[in-house]
Amino acid sequence: MTLRISRSVSALALAAALALPAAAPVLAQEAVPQNDLMNATVWMETSVEYKATVMQLYKMAQAQLDAALADSAWTAVPDKQGEGYEDLPVAIISDLDETMLDNGNYQASLVVRGTSYSSSEWADYVESQTSGAVPGAVDFANYADGKGVKVFYVSNRKEPGKEATIANMEALGFPMGGNVDTVLLRGGKEEWGSAKENRIAHVAENYRVVLLMGDNFGDFSDAADGSLEERDAALEAAMDHFGHDWIVFPNPEYGSWESATFGGDWSLSGDARRRMKIDAMEAWTPAQ
Numbered sequence: 693m694t695l696r697i698s699r700s701v702s703a704l705a706l707a708a709a710l711a712l713p714a715a716a717p718v719l720a721q722e723a724v725p726q727n728d729l730m731n732a733t734v735w736m737e738t739s740v741e742y743k744a745t746v747m748q749l750y751k752m753a754q755a756q757l758d759a760a761l762a763d764s765a766w767t768a769v770p771d772k773q774g775e776g777y778e779d780l781p782v783a784i785i786s787d788l789d790e791t792m793l794d795n796g797n798y799q800a801s802l803v804v805r806g807t808s809y810s811s812s813e814w815a816d817y818v819e820s821q822t823s824g825a826v827p828g829a830v831d832f833a834n835y836a837d838g839k840g841v842k843v844f845y846v847s848n849r850k851e852p853g854k855e856a857t858i859a860n861m862e863a864l865g866f867p868m869g870g871n872v873d874t875v876l877l878r879g880g881k882e883e884w885g886s887a888k889e890n891r892i893a894h895v896a897e898n899y900r901v902v903l904l905m906g907d908n909f910g911d912f913s914d915a916a917d918g919s920l921e922e923r924d925a926a927l928e929a930a931m932d933h934f935g936h937d938w939i940v941f942p943n944p945e946y947g948s949w950e951s952a953t954f955g956g957d958w959s960l961s962g963d964a965r966r967r968m969k970i971d972a973m974e975a976w977t978p979a980q
């Protein structure tokens with residue numbers, strides 16, 4: 693410690709003598725381009741705050757699952773359960789990407805290469821089977837499975853990527869439903885588009901669905917595609933669910949929250965979308 697202090701003292705003296713700042717920053721040799729995705733990806737990939745957030749959500753999910761198992765009237769989708777649902781076997785419905793699967797290496801790749809999402813490259817990524825697990829997800833899914841609860845994965849990954857997705861998840865240790873098809877992807881049936889409520893209703897025909905989990909409002913409600921005001925109203929109407937039988941995970945990288953700021957119009961230029969995002973915020977003006 694003494695040595696380290698005396699070294700830093702002499703470094704300070706040297707810096708002062710050379711009229712340099714005491715802690716000269718490491719200067720980038722080349723300009724580093726700005727990237728709208730960078731901070732969100734760094735946060736999800738490196739921060740203990742992200743890990744703690746999702747692990748506490750999975751702890752909460754386990755507690756809510758225990759409560760749901762003790763209460764046969766409990767359902768996360770009262771509008772989708774038929775008569776006698778109390779007697780059905782119990783299921784959970786979870787989204788995959790950024791809820792149970794961590795695709796941080798894909799997002800990081802976009803940042804590093806200065807590019808943006810493309811559906812064909814995403815399909816290649818899915819085939820690479822290199823997704824990780826969100827912290828807490830594998831333990832939670834296995835806890836549910838161990839209680840005899842069927843875990844359905846309702847994801848907007850596309851049907852052609854199903855085999856790779858299942859192989860990736862098996863390697864990570866997720867329970868895959870035994871002889872029941874629990875991976876319900878976009879296009880798995882003709883009527884299964886990106887809106888998820890009909891897939892949720894499909895599961896609710898044969899199961900008492902006790903939890904919905906996702907990082908996107910669309911994992912819970914088809915109202916996700918509305919305007920900012922419509923989304924706020926839909927949230928208001930659903931607030932009894934959140935923290936009870938709907939559990940939402942953080943995803944500052946992408947989602948319907950982003951497209952809602954520019955009316956879902958991805959044909960707009962990047963600058964136009966960025967302007968609309970900035971305009972969507974309420975900014976404080978300092979006194980002159």
Ligand SMILES: [Mg+2]
Binds near residue numbers: 787789
């Ligand atoms: Mg997701």
